[in-house]
Amino acid sequence: MAANSGDIFSVSAPAVTKELKQERAVRTRERVLASAASAFAAKGYPAVTILDVAQSAGMTKGAVYFHYENKDALAVAVTELFNRRIGEIARAVEELGLPPVSAVAELLIRTAVAFRDETALQAGARLQSERQLIGAQIPLPYEGYTDLITSWLAKEVAEGAEDGAPTTLATVLVSAFFGAQHISWVLNNRADLPERTIAVVRAIIPCAxxxxxxxPSAPRG
Known part of the structure; x- marks a missing residue:
């Protein structure tokens, strides 16, 4: 029995060690990405260096380069993180089962709150505005977001509750919202973005x- 136990441990130990190393690598990569997002959000792409990211993450430049080839790779990764977070917000709204226009408003409000509170979204928005300065292709902004809003508004039209072309209305809403977030960022560090978002919805869809x-996320009072 003792020999068998020894055999078991001798076989499983390398696997456990490998798993722990993989977990550490994932955590390290996430720390680097979070530090890069903070740096991009605060300083903008041109001003950020790998040294900034390394110092913020509490590691060496070599450790950062081990996970990301260069600053462009970090910008792409942060933009992908931005898009994933937007997708998470959209899925959470879909699960609420709200009427179509309510779902659109709730999506915009939750996105506004995330822009106000979450560094990854702030970084993603700034990188989109600086995309021509980045030496790599980053995902195009807001296409899936606009398509989703279009599909929800199309349901409203099908039910006879809203006039207008869903694609046009969705495009105007998304353009107005992301314009509002930029203005809110410049003037108030996005502190008033949820309220500005409600104003956008009311102005573009007066019957909303x-x-x-x-x-549930609409500002009250």
Whole structure:
């Protein structure tokens, strides 16, 4: 029995060690990415250096380069993180089962709150505005977001509750929202973005007041 136990441990130990190393590598990569997002959000792509990211993450430049080839690779990774987070917000709204216009308003409001509070979204937005300065192709902004809003508004049209072309309305909403987030960033560090977002929805969809009332994330009062 003792020999068998020894055999078991001798076989499993390397696997456990490998798994622990992989977990550490994932955590390190996430720390680097979080530090890069903070740096891009605060300073903008041109001003950020690998040394900035390394110092913020509490590691060497070599450790950063081990996970990301260069600053362009970090910018791409942060932009992908931005897109994943937007997708998570959208899926959470879909799970609420709200009426279409309420779902659109709730999505915009939750996105506004995330822009106000989350570094990854702030970094992603800044990188999009600086995309021509980045030496790599980063994902195009807001296409999936606009398509999703279009699909929700199309359901509203099919139900006869809203006039207008869903694609045009979605494009105008998304353009107005992301313009509002930029203005809110410049003027108020995005502190008033949820309120600006409600104003955008009310202005573009004047009959949306009852739908806004159904939004759990809508600012009250």
């Amino acid at each position: 007041e009852e739908d806004i009332e159904l939004c």
